[in-house]
Amino acid sequence: MKEKTHLVRNRCLFSIVVILVYFLCHRIPLNGIDMSEYNNAGLDLGAILTMAVSGAGQKCYVMSLGISPYITASLLISILFAMRSKEARARTSPKAMNYWITGVCFVVALAQSIFYALSLKYVEKDLMSILVVIFELMAGASIAQYLLINNKKYGVGGFAPIIIVNMTESLIAILMKSSMDSLMIPLLISFVMVIIMVFMELHEKKIPLQRVSVHNVHAKKNYLAIKYNPVGFMALMFGSAIFMIPQLIVALIHHYHKSEIINFLYKNLNMSTVFGMRVYIVMLFVFTVLLSLLFVNPKDLSDDLLQGGDCIENIPAGKPTRRYIRKWVLFFSCLSGLIMCGCLSLCMYLQFKGIVDASVAMLPTTFMMLSGLLCSVYLEIRAYRDFDSYKPFI
The missing domain is CATH 1.10.3370.10 (SecY subunit domain)
Structure with a gap:
């Protein structure tokens, strides 16, 4: 063996x-x-x-x-x-x-x-x-x-x-x-966010499928899986790069043309101001939804089912299947986007109101990202462990 x-x-x-x-x-x-x-x-x-x-x-x-x-x-x-x-x-x-x-x-x-x-x-x-x-x-x-x-x-x-x-x-x-007093509120919020994000990273929506090629006891175990957090923390990690685009455009316009609006945007379109953070949070939410629709593409998923002769239970093939998948992708992408943006907004509010020291205000966001990354590593290790557990008999 x-x-x-x-x-x-x-x-x-x-x-x-x-x-x-x-x-x-x-x-x-x-x-x-x-x-x-x-x-x-x-x-x-x-x-x-x-x-x-x-x-x-x-x-x-x-x-x-x-x-x-x-x-x-x-x-x-x-x-x-x-x-x-x-x-x-x-x-x-x-x-x-x-x-x-x-x-x-x-x-x-x-x-x-x-x-x-x-x-x-x-x-x-x-x-x-x-x-x-x-x-x-x-x-x-x-x-x-x-x-x-x-x-x-x-x-x-x-x-x-x-x-x-x-x-x-x-x-x-x-x-x-940091002192323990300054860490109490951020660590409490971090604990709640870690629980929420670990749950979303490790769970998925299982949509039952009817496969024409499976006619045995395993037929009931076929499903299309959509993770509760469809693109993980990709949007959060690369949101700063997207945020740089309007910053560069405003800086270029400001170099050649200075008006009241341009001067305001030039001074405030950054992550150290309330206005800049609000713009960033809106862009992050939209970016999360767009990335989810791009990488968990409802059209490709429905076309794959149609070409294989498979379908979602009680949902006609073709456009109805595409709309059904898009509905769930949109739901979970909006949910994950709202949670991430909500965490950022809460951290920003606590910082600018002086409730939490600026040096530790963003700890919940950091712990939220860390929990998601650790979950992805855990899932990959578990997949390799399952593969390694197979014992060939031929």
Whole structure:
């Protein structure tokens, strides 16, 4: 009899090695930077979204870009790919997609490196110092990308372990600096949000199916599953990138034309103002719904059922099936969007009203993201464990 593959053990060990290498490398300071200008600040929303993919709220480290260029490129290509027809997607090989992701990743990393390098505080700022920093930032992003890609191939969780390390490290630093009195309300809210998000991540809507090819005891176990949190925390992680689009447009208009409205938007369209946070929360909700409809595509799901001769119980095939699936996708995407946006709104309200200290106001959002990432890692490990438990008999 063939021995077990020990798939879970080997993949978990590989991810641990990746985490250790990343942990040792991601706090190497950039050459020529005045480190005294960079002291770790509190956890505002912008810092949370930055540290999730870069591992630091500051831009003074070699790996300050982190995995941001790669996952931004992956999201962009995935969205463009999902918008294509089903036939066009079938003709595109994974290798071709990887080429596109790598190309876009290089462009994003170069643009971010230049932007970061120009905004840093140097001991002696000159052209050579800026070029060296750009090269170091690009190198750090390449190393992070290499670790991420190999973890996706041979480890568990894809990019989740690296983000978990980033957020856990920053969380520990914040918790150690804060008093118990200032942590009471944020930790209570965090506890409630973790319970809600773990429930949504681990549960799914099971829509019973009638399959023409199954006529045995397992026929009643066939169903179409829609997760309560359809796209997880993808919208929250990449919402800041979407929010940058109107910011860049306003900044460009402000450079050439200054009016009362443009001046107001230029000063307030950021995550440190109430107005900016409100705009961000609305954009995040819409982005969550659109991503859900894009990646859990009702049209593709209904077409697959129709082509296979299968159907949802008591629902006619074709457009009625599509509308039925779209109804549930919209329901769960709106529900998850409302929960995430509600958590952000509550944190923002507590911060701006002075009820909770600004340094810990965003802890519930951080714990909410961490719980979702840990759930995704757990589900993947469980799938590998189930696969590893099979014992071949031939």
